Amino acid sequence: MSSSGSSYGDIHRYEPARESTAAAIAIVLLTVIEVVFVFLFVYGLMFGWASTEFGNMYMGALLALIFVDLAFILLLYRKEFLPDVMIVKKRRRKWEDLYVREEDKDGVGVDTGNAVETLKRAVYPYYKK
Numbered sequence: 001m002s003s004s005g006s007s008y009g010d011i012h013r014y015e016p017a018r019e020s021t022a023a024a025i026a027i028v029l030l031t032v033i034e035v036v037f038v039f040l041f042v043y044g045l046m047f048g049w050a051s052t053e054f055g056n057m058y059m060g061a062l063l064a065l066i067f068v069d070l071a072f073i074l075l076l077y078r079k080e081f082l083p084d085v086m087i088v089k090k091r092r093r094k095w096e097d098l099y100v101r102e103e104d105k106d107g108v109g110v111d112t113g114n115a116v117e118t119l120k121r122a123v124y125p126y127y128k129k
Contacts, residue, residue: 011088019080023081034070035064038066041062
């Protein structure tokens, strides 16, 4: 579904999520595996598996598996259960946030005769826009 609105904040494209049952089952199974990995990691911490050479590698591998499994859970959730929405944003030129006028993009020199006005423009760049 697309809209023809081009003002700031309008929804340009909205595609609803698929919400497949297979993805929901996969997320549940991955969550169960995640809980098992976390249990093994906490069990290993409590009983000092990390104090041995190979136990330290085992704990590192468990921690890596925990984060990889979590990444797959989040990937499936984002792909299958979140809608694809594109909104219209305001496009800005590179210099627009820093300077008031395009001809001032290279900066201005310090003028000692007009120091108060220069200070006002430095503190509040959109002064007298």
